[in-house]
Amino acid sequence: MSLLDDIQSVLYPEEDIQRRVREIGAELTEAYAGKAPLVVGVLKGAAPFMADLVRRMDLPLELDYMVVSSYGQATKTSGVVKIIKDLDFEIEGRDVIIVEDIIDTGLTLRYLADLLLRRNPRSLRIVTLLDKPHNRRVDIRPDIVGFVAPDEFVVGYGLDYAEKYRNLPFIGILKSRVYAGRA
Ligand code: 5GP
Numbered sequence: 001m002s003l004l005d006d007i008q009s010v011l012y013p014e015e016d017i018q019r020r021v022r023e024i025g026a027e028l029t030e031a032y033a034g035k036a037p038l039v040v041g042v043l044k045g046a047a048p049f050m051a052d053l054v055r056r057m058d059l060p061l062e063l064d065y066m067v068v069s070s071y072g073q074a075t076k077t078s079g080v081v082k083i084i085k086d087l088d089f090e091i092e093g094r095d096v097i098i099v100e101d102i103i104d105t106g107l108t109l110r111y112l113a114d115l116l117l118r119r120n121p122r123s124l125r126i127v128t129l130l131d132k133p134h135n136r137r138v139d140i141r142p143d144i145v146g147f148v149a150p151d152e153f154v155v156g157y158g159l160d161y162a163e164k165y166r167n168l169p170f171i172g173i174l175k176s177r178v179y180a181g182r183a
């Protein structure tokens with residue numbers, strides 16, 4: 001048995017992801033030259049992207065993480081955002097970059113962005129590896145998007161189905177039998 005047996009198709013191969021991560025890292029390095037941004041990863045999904053991205057940013061940045069929950073085990077959003085772990089750092093007057101894995105309805109990011117904006121950062125930008133604009137329910141515009149994704153449920157490179165598949169180095173679509181519980 002291999003994890004790969006559950007994959008229907010690969011949407012973003014590892015090489016494409018890594019190339020895009022390098023590009024975004026270079027873009028941020030230029031945009032924040034002379035600054036020391038606080039890069040905020042939204043766990044768990046953004047962990048692989050965050051780890052790869054910050055190593056492509058030549059800046060005296062600092063890292064922080066938030067843990068939020070919005071989906072539970074399901075593939076559909078409940079619309080409920082819960083802060084499980086808040087930031088360790090104060091962000092007033094700081095240049096903050098939120099790093100997300102994917103924006104779908106936008107509910108999670110809208111809530112997070114509003115929460116952080118109330119703390120008066122000097123600037124707040126949103127970087128997401130994937131953007132699925134088709135399902136948007138609230139107005140939230142990421143400043144940098146890795147890839148505009150089709151309206152499909154994807155897994156890998158941090159993205160889970162029932163907490164599994166986050167460790168795939170690529171992003172793909174699962175076979176339907178996995179959802180049917182016959183995996
Ligand atoms: P939103 O609040 O924008 O609808 O969703 C944000 C969160 O939902 C993401 O951070 C991610 O955890 C989850 N999510 C949305 N779309 C997908 C998807 O296609 N695959 C996976 N694995 N998670 C998704």
Ligand code: MG
Nearest residue numbers: 042045101102
């Ligand atoms: Mg996420």
Ligand code: MG
Nearest residue numbers: 071159160161
């Ligand atoms: Mg999830």
